Amino acid sequence: MKNISISDFKVTTAISLKDLPTSIDLEASEKKKAKALNKLREKLSEHQDIMYAHNKYSVLICLQGMDTAGKDSLIREVFKEFNPRGVVVHSFKTPSTLELQHDYLWRHIIALPQRGKYGVFNRTHYENVLVTRVHPSYILSENIPGINSLDDIKEEFWEKRFEQINNFEKQISENGTIILKFYLHLGKEEQRQRLLRRLNKAKHNWKFSPGDLKEREKWEEYQKHYEEAINKTSKAHAPWYVIPSDNKEAARILVAKVILEQMQQLEDIREPELDDKVKQNIELYKEILSQEKN
Template identity: 65%
Template sequence: MGKKIALNIDDYKVSTQVKLKSLKTLENFDTEDAELKKQLEKVRRTLGEFQDVLYAHGKYSVLMCLQGMDTAGKDSLIREVFKDFNARGVVVHSFKVPTELELKHDYLWRHYIALPAKGKVGVFNRTHYENVLVTRVHPEYILGEHIPGIHTTKDITDHFWQKRFDQINSFEKHLADNGTIIFKFFLNVSKEEQRQRLLRRLELKRKNWKFSPGDLKERKLWDRYQECYEDAINQTSKPHAPWFVVPADNKKAARFIVADILLQELTKYKDIKEPELNDKIKANLQDYKNQLESEKNE
């Protein structure tokens, strides 16, 4: 393996107001794709080992929120980053258009009931932020939530969106205070790269199923989506629930960046360690061993 990539988390972490247009969409570390893949494999094995300890410790959960424009690479990133995890230790939720039942509850309900239990890692593929992104680009969707006082899109004011940001910040602070370690990643893909990936969906038969004419309609709203993402990120990147903006034009580099950020940040929790056996069991370990060894002679 080549020289280890020394990733500086601060290059991606949002700690001050950002302008998405000024942030890069391509990162390759001057490294070949094959080498990036090897570096990812090493990091994800260590992450998998950490998850075993997280489960045994049983006092924290991890929530990874993944957002990005269509074709940003969310699905493949989840598959590659968590490949070495115990399947029972990671739960992935992909949030689509709200169901009839979900619309009968507040907008955070379906996300709350999907949160990871202590000891587990939860991945939200599209997240509660859709409620200040897609709905902001298409405010008519809010009318389907049947909110008191909201009768037309004219009732959806800047104050409405600010209140939602405040609610989301409170929601995440509550989770963090109760042992959920939160990561929020925005996969920052360029408009040109999205165009190329949409073309591949059309050209490759095995990828045709991913294409929808609606993709092109949403693409025409690119600038508006970028504005809404930028505002959401700036409004809600907090020390207890930070946003990381990850260049996503190179999928292999993006996967490595996300995995390495997870590993660097999680290993800061020095209290996450395997529990020790109680004194009574420790005192009788040899006896238990003798009992098992004696079975050989039965």
């Protein structure tokens, strides 16, 4: 398999999405890719068990991408070896009535992972500078003071949101949450093919909505706002990775590799040691249990 450096996908300077690839050839057979992914997720699972026992860090995985980018299947395949207690997935859809009674970050804050656990956000707080940017009328339902019409939503409004998001991520990072953000970079033609497959296969018809086509018409607008959001919020403590996603198997390997290598850099994560007194009496405890009658 092709040697991959995760730094090739990390956003450290301003990027232009149209200049970045949506596909990558890993130079491996399907069998080899499946084997590579399996090895990565086993290592991730082992590391998460240690992190759970260590109980000082949590991990927030943020996934964004256009419709059909493969977020759901990526979550299923990358995290399938995890102990169920170690990972919690949240899929954020249209805000509920309750959620709209709070600020836009509230529902994300209460879903943050506990120490020792992974939290996966399938669509994230970035929807509030993406979908609402394409459909600014959605902002009016948030009932924000001073925002009474679309005319009140000026450029300064979005700049303030970027600042708030950066501050939010900085705060949770400083308190032990490892943040890794992935944009699944899908080509427009590949999306067309995936939408067609949803229509051509009866068992996948339920995934299709006429609204998918309406949103597809706004492809360029979404790309513009994704690019801006990534450029303004990729920080050392909360980096963005732009993952070529025309090939789902390759995208899963890349995401798993990024997560594993980033977590392995945290050298202080280790299993807690037994209390000296307990350690000294291990043989005694073994003897007690061995002599216990059924």
